[in-house]
Amino acid sequence: xxxxxSAAMLEAEKLRGGLSRRKLxxxxxxxxxLSIMLGCLAILAVLFIDxxxxxxxxxxxDFLTNFASRRATSAGILAxxxxxxxxxxxTAVCAVPIGVMxxxxxxxxxxxxxxxxxxxxxxTNLAGVPSIVYGLLALGLLVxxxxxxxxxxxxGLTLALLILPIxxxxxxxxxxxxxxxxxxxAYGLGATRWEVTKDHVLPYSxxxxxxxxxxxxxxxxxxxxxxxxxxxxxxxxxxxxSPIKSEFPFVSxxxxxxxxxxxxxxxxxxxxxxxxxFQANAAAAGAxxxxxxxxxxxxxIFIRYRFRKKINW
Amino acid sequence: MKLWHKFSLSMVLGGLATALVPQYAxxxxxxxxxxxxxxxxxxxxxxxxFQIAKKGKVRVTVGxxxxxGGFKRFCRGETDISNAxxxxxxxxxxxxxxxxxxxxxxxxxxxxxxxxxxxxxxxVKSLTVADLKKMWEPTAQGRVSKWKxxxxxxxDQPLMLFGPGADSGTFxxxxxxxxxxxxxxxxxxxxxxxxxxxxxxxxxxxxxxGYFGYAYYTAHKDKLRAVAIxxxxxxxxxxxxxAVIDGTYTPLSRPLFIYVRDTAAQRPEVVEFIKxxxxxxxxxxxEVGYVPLPPQxxxxxxxxxxxxxxxxxxxxxxxxxxTIESLLAREGKL
Numbered sequence: 001x002x003x004x005x006s007a008a009m010l011e012a013e014k015l016r017g018g019l020s021r022r023k024l025x026x027x028x029x030x031x032x033x034l035s036i037m038l039g040c041l042a043i044l045a046v047l048f049i050d051x052x053x054x055x056x057x058x059x060x061x062d063f064l065t066n067f068a069s070r071r072a073t074s075a076g077i078l079a080x081x082x083x084x085x086x087x088x089x090x091t092a093v094c095a096v097p098i099g100v101m102x103x104x105x106x107x108x109x110x111x112x113x114x115x116x117x118x119x120x121x122x123x124t125n126l127a128g129v130p131s132i133v134y135g136l137l138a139l140g141l142l143v144x145x146x147x148x149x150x151x152x153x154x155x156g157l158t159l160a161l162l163i164l165p166i167x168x169x170x171x172x173x174x175x176x177x178x179x180x181x182x183x184x185x186a187y188g189l190g191a192t193r194w195e196v197t198k199d200h201v202l203p204y205s206x207x208x209x210x211x212x213x214x215x216x217x218x219x220x221x222x223x224x225x226x227x228x229x230x231x232x233x234x235x236x237x238x239x240x241x242s243p244i245k246s247e248f249p250f251v252s253x254x255x256x257x258x259x260x261x262x263x264x265x266x267x268x269x270x271x272x273x274x275x276x277x278f279q280a281n282a283a284a285a286g287a288x289x290x291x292x293x294x295x296x297x298x299x300x301i302f303i304r305y306r307f308r309k310k311i312n313w
Numbered sequence: 314m315k316l317w318h319k320f321s322l323s324m325v326l327g328g329l330a331t332a333l334v335p336q337y338a339x340x341x342x343x344x345x346x347x348x349x350x351x352x353x354x355x356x357x358x359x360x361x362x363f364q365i366a367k368k369g370k371v372r373v374t375v376g377x378x379x380x381x382g383g384f385k386r387f388c389r390g391e392t393d394i395s396n397a398x399x400x401x402x403x404x405x406x407x408x409x410x411x412x413x414x415x416x417x418x419x420x421x422x423x424x425x426x427x428x429x430x431x432x433x434x435x436x437v438k439s440l441t442v443a444d445l446k447k448m449w450e451p452t453a454q455g456r457v458s459k460w461k462x463x464x465x466x467x468x469d470q471p472l473m474l475f476g477p478g479a480d481s482g483t484f485x486x487x488x489x490x491x492x493x494x495x496x497x498x499x500x501x502x503x504x505x506x507x508x509x510x511x512x513x514x515x516x517x518x519x520x521x522x523g524y525f526g527y528a529y530y531t532a533h534k535d536k537l538r539a540v541a542i543x544x545x546x547x548x549x550x551x552x553x554x555x556a557v558i559d560g561t562y563t564p565l566s567r568p569l570f571i572y573v574r575d576t577a578a579q580r581p582e583v584v585e586f587i588k589x590x591x592x593x594x595x596x597x598x599x600e601v602g603y604v605p606l607p608p609q610x611x612x613x614x615x616x617x618x619x620x621x622x623x624x625x626x627x628x629x630x631x632x633x634x635x636t637i638e639s640l641l642a643r644e645g646k647l
Contacts, residue, residue, distance in 0.1 A: 070358040070601055149391075150376075228377075231347075231386070235357040235375035237364050259343075259374050269377065272507045273354070274528040274602055 048290055055284025063284060067237040068266065072277035075270075077285050079236045083152065083260035084221060084292065086240060090156025090256070091163065091220050096213055098160075099167030106168070107175040108197050127165035134162045135229030143230050150231035152240060153256040158226050163216030170215060174208020175201055206307040214300045218293050224264040233261050234269045263289045342582050347376035348383025348396030349482060351526060352569050354601040355422055355594070356396055362597065363589050371582045380482045381405075384572075388412050393577035394586075397570045398424065398482035403629030406647065415575040415647060418625045419587070419614045420637060421594055423604040425527040425552040426487055426565040429537040431519050436460065436467045439541040439549035442564065445491045448474065448522065454499040460520065474502035475514040475523030481506065487524055490564045490633040512537065524565075527552055528602030557604040564634035566604070575623065591615045606637055613641045623647055 052059075058073075066076025102123075110116045138158035148154040178201050186196045202209075240255035263285060270282035346356055353375060360373035378386060380397045387395035388409040400418070401409075409416065428445065430437055447453060447463050460467040477484045479496060489495040505511055508525040515521040516536045530539055530552070541549035544563045556562040571590065577583045591614055595605035606614075624645030 067361075068357070069361055070354060070597075231376060231378065233347075233374045233376045234353060235360055235373075237361065238369070238372050259345075269353075272350070272509060274508070274526070274532040276532055 048287065051283045051287040051290070053283075055280055055282075055287050058280050058284035059287075063281075064288075068235055068261075068269075072275060072281055075278070075281055077263065077266055077288065079239065079261050080263045080266035080285065081288065081292065082239055083232075083236075084263045084289075086152050086255060087156045087159060087227075087260065087262060088217060088221055088296065090153060091159040092213070092217060094157060095160035095163050095167055095216060099164050099212075099216075100171050100209055102164075103168045103171035103175060104197055104202075107172050108193065108201065123165050123168050127169060131162055131223050132225040132229060134158055135226030137161070138226060138230050149257065150233070150259050151257045152260045154230050155227045155232065155260060155262070156256075158230055159220040159223060162223065162226060163220050166216040166219065167209075167212045170212020171205070171209045174205035174212070177208065178204045203307065203310065207304045210300045210304045210307075214297045217296055217300075221293055221296070222264055222289070224262075224268055227262055228265060228268075232265050233259055234265060236261050263292070342580070343372045343374060344394065344577075344583055344586055345374055345392045346394040346396060346571075347378045347386050347392045348394075348571075349380040349398040349569070350377040351380075351398040351424060351482060352396035352421070352571070353377050354528070355569070355598055355603060356571075358597040358601050359586075359590050359594060362593060363586055366589070367582075367585075371586070373586065379480065384408075387416070387572060387574065388414055390414060390574070393574055393580075393583055395572040397572060398567070399485055399631055400570065400627035401572065401625050401629065402631075406625065406629050410647060415623050416572045417575065417578065417618060417621065417623060418645065419571050419573065419591070419618060420568040420606060420610065420640065421571050421590060421614075422569045422598040422606060423557045423566050423637075424483075424569055425557045425562055425604060426483060426490075426524055426567070427527050427530040427552045428522065428524045428540045428542065428565070429515050429530055430522050430540055431515055432536070432538045433519050434538065437522075437540055439543060441543040442491055442545065445542075448472065449476075449488070449498055449502075450492050451497050451499055454501050470520045473514075473518050473521040474499075475511045475521055476502050476504055477508065477511065477525060478504040478506045483524075483526060485631070486567050486633070487565070489631050495631055527557075527604060531602050554599070554604050558607050560636045567633070568606070568637060568640065569603070573618070575621070578618070578621070587618055588615065591618070610637045610641060617641070 062074070063076045064081065065078055066074060067078050068080075069075040106116060106120065106123075110119075135158065138154060138161065142148045142154045142157055143150065148157075182200050182204070183196055186200050191199070236259060240258035240260065241252060243252055243255055267282045267285045267289070270278040270285065344360075346360070356375045360375050364371065364373055375396075376383070376392075380399055383392070383395040383397065384401060384405040385408075386392050388405060390412060395416075401416075428440060444463055448457060457463065458472055459469055460472050461469045463472070476487070476498070479498075484498070485495045488498045492498060503511075503514055505514075508529045511523045511525050512529055512533050515523040516533070522540075530537060539552050541551040542562070542565055544550050544561055548561065550556050550562045552562050552565070557566045573583070573587060578587070591611045595608065595611060598605040622645050624647040626640055626643035626645055628646050
């Protein structure tokens, strides 16, 4: 009897020892994970502070409202930030609906066979194609074949192509995470496939879809190579046509066909200038580009938050 | 759910609208310029001032597709003016001819390729083209790695070379002038398309030697030393605005050009722009760190423009060490 209980105690002792070791490991992992994350944030912070410090003399209203100039102190980024914003608009409007629809089809509708397997592999591979390749494709196809020219539309479509795989992959992941029980319950109540997708799958996966959109657009906003390839300009001292008109039909899409420049191009141009005063401009533009990315992500996070609040099942 | 509907609806509508817009011709006249990034600061300065002078009635855009990339667009008729840091080549003339594009070649400024060393380099007083050839020729690759191997009186120190990458017009001109053939160069040197990287390389390395455009040297005068180059007539000349203008800094000074399409030159705003370039260009050129042409060269170029003198004076082959006067006196060829 006593032998049995002492054996049990020994066993429990062993278990307890193992438990404390495992708890220690658990804590160690938390510490490692946290320090890696803080390390990444610190790198971003150092980068941002460095940019802000270098660019400090240039910050101000003038910098945002002036066009580029040969004089570093009066040169601004008006054409660049307007160009980048409009390109991002075109990119988001094109890439997100198409990407989400493609992902819905692949996840909810497509039969699982060799064809969809090939499509899947290709979509994943496309996400790894260097951006310059998209630039060359766009130059041949969009700029020359479809005759879009060196326009905001061509640039936006190029970047949309570039981020399409990212959006598709993220959306699929997020759709896949919707529990199957929910689909089955909806089908059980007589819902059609589209109703299930529209009313249950999509709202539930919106958070993940928006994360994919953030990742995609954050990549697109900093791309230089593809838009240089399709012929973005470096000096342009006028803005694209206004989208809102005072006479009928009040909206105009002429701006889509206007020439443009973008933030990364303006920065690249300033960094390679002989006059060292332009380095401050490049740093200031870099800090503003970072802010634009953060603002864009902020909007997406806000929308995600709104959607999450509405989910109640 | 409502938000989702609004969201998706606006996305779809936006997409549709995007696809359905007709392409309008630009309402306002735009002068389109593209080409060499070396000429870009000049073109940008002129475009900026011209738009101010015209009070925004004429729009000018400038790109940096590179000399070759610029000619590609130019010969497709996409641009009105092409910036070039070297004369148009045979194949490019061919493309333009096939597309029925005629053009005028106008020199706008000089660029002096500057050979620089670290200020603490005590042994180099001047260099001859033969010295440079010993360092840069293709056969020097892997073989010439010490200063001593260039001239025996120089120290037994490693020779660190910095130069622009193979896509640059500066590289083309330097190799042509030094090695006798464009793009013929050793490959084992630190190459960068960004000249500021070259500046840093030479600045931080006592044994370094590099070359790039004069504007990059003037911006870093305090950290670099420009080497005097033997001009072949027994005279060692340090690059300077005066030496380039009077033609003594040879063979490393080169003219920069703009090419104007003849059909574009029939538009009054383009004519005004070209006149602006040739009249105000000298001041603006100096301001952005380049060397202006002698005043009479601008006058001759202006006369050629108004007389519609077509074609290039080079016949499609690069040349080094030609003076601006002799260039302007030549007959053009399309």
